[in-house]
Amino acid sequence: MSEKQNDDTDPQTAIDAQREKHAHERDDRVYEHAAGDEQEGIPFIGAGPGHPRLLTVAGKEALEAADLVVHAGSLVNSELLSAYCDHAELVNSVGKDLEELIPLMRDAYEAGREVVRLHSGDPAIYGAALEQMDALEHEGVPTYLVPGVTSAFAASATLRTQLTLNETANHVAFTRPQGKTLDAEDDHIAEFVGMGDVTTCLYLGTHAVADTMDRLLESGADPDTPVTVVYHASWPDEDIIEGTVETIGGKLEAAGYRASAMVLIGDAAAGAGYERSYLYGEWANRSESESESASDD
Structure with missing residues (x-):
């Protein structure tokens, strides 16, 4: 020092x-x-x-x-x-x-x-x-x-789901929309959503959700992609708004929330479409020697 x-x-x-x-x-x-x-x-x-x-x-x-x-x-x-x-x-x-x-x-x-x-x-x-x-x-x-x-974890707990789910979401992206502190060329939300198996967690962007969804639609995103907004996750006035890339902007605007909300884009937020993992299937029942051998490969 x-x-x-x-x-x-x-x-x-x-x-x-x-x-x-x-x-x-x-x-x-x-x-x-x-x-x-x-x-x-x-x-x-x-x-x-x-x-x-x-x-x-x-x-x-x-x-x-x-x-x-x-x-x-x-x-x-x-x-x-x-x-x-x-x-x-x-x-x-x-x-x-x-x-x-x-x-x-x-x-x-x-x-x-x-x-x-x-x-x-x-x-x-x-x-x-x-x-x-x-x-x-x-x-x-x-x-x-x-x-x-972090609020993304509180939101997933409120929704009784995971941010990663087998065969639904293999990745999680923490991001924010373009604005005063993020230039358009540094906004990668459309890329994350376009990958299909990413749960995109949108911070600091409640006020910009409608514009963000419009840009997603312009980039070719599926309008039916699920979007869940958890306002004030874990607070006494917590609220949940569900929609799609096409509808969530209007729903959020109607609710009047301009800040302090976590926006989750993707199927994992609904706990939909996942497959049973290998963790507690036949893979988990292998002998200890088989497990050690596999880890050495």
Whole structure:
């Protein structure tokens, strides 16, 4: 870690320095700790999809010990904050830039306070955790990640199905539609859907579902391809809207949902068309020696 910077350090300078460092060397802590270990520093915790019971044990323990929790505003269920953070100072990160957040967390940590950064879902999926962690690390504040349950998994649990099903979906794609932060040439949704055996999980795109479906139709997608939208997966106001590539845009618009929904494209969301797997069939009943021989092939 570098020496602590002055208060006027530009977070972008810190991010650039850390990013360059990542390109040439791996942090030693990668080899010293596994996910789930209690570590030194500020934990960046995935709050999960919404329901307080879907927070991990590691996340719960860190929150219960926290003095300061910087959280992702309305993306984190207030019931979760009440259940685990009612003793701590709460700071909503919405509307605050890195120039404000980094000194806030750094100063609290250096003052001896237990600081937690609470993201929605899992920070590894469309989170902006690494840039905050890099900015803090550059100023000598250690950080680490605590994974959370992402909304795609909560949605599949609500729907009582799997994202992968034998002979139906062999792959899962986590993606987002084109817009302000994703150029059209980087939008691969039509490619994923066109493969046929992919469950496409659309994040951050509730407001753009109708446009996305129109582009799919223009690209030749089957209009009858199933699409299931789970609004606020695991929250008290959770809702499910079912349709197809051709109909889901209108149905979602009629429902009035503009954010916080998981869009699942493909047959797996309905649990349809799958075949019995090999896992619990004749393959599973082979002798141990046969299994070992097969694994060596």
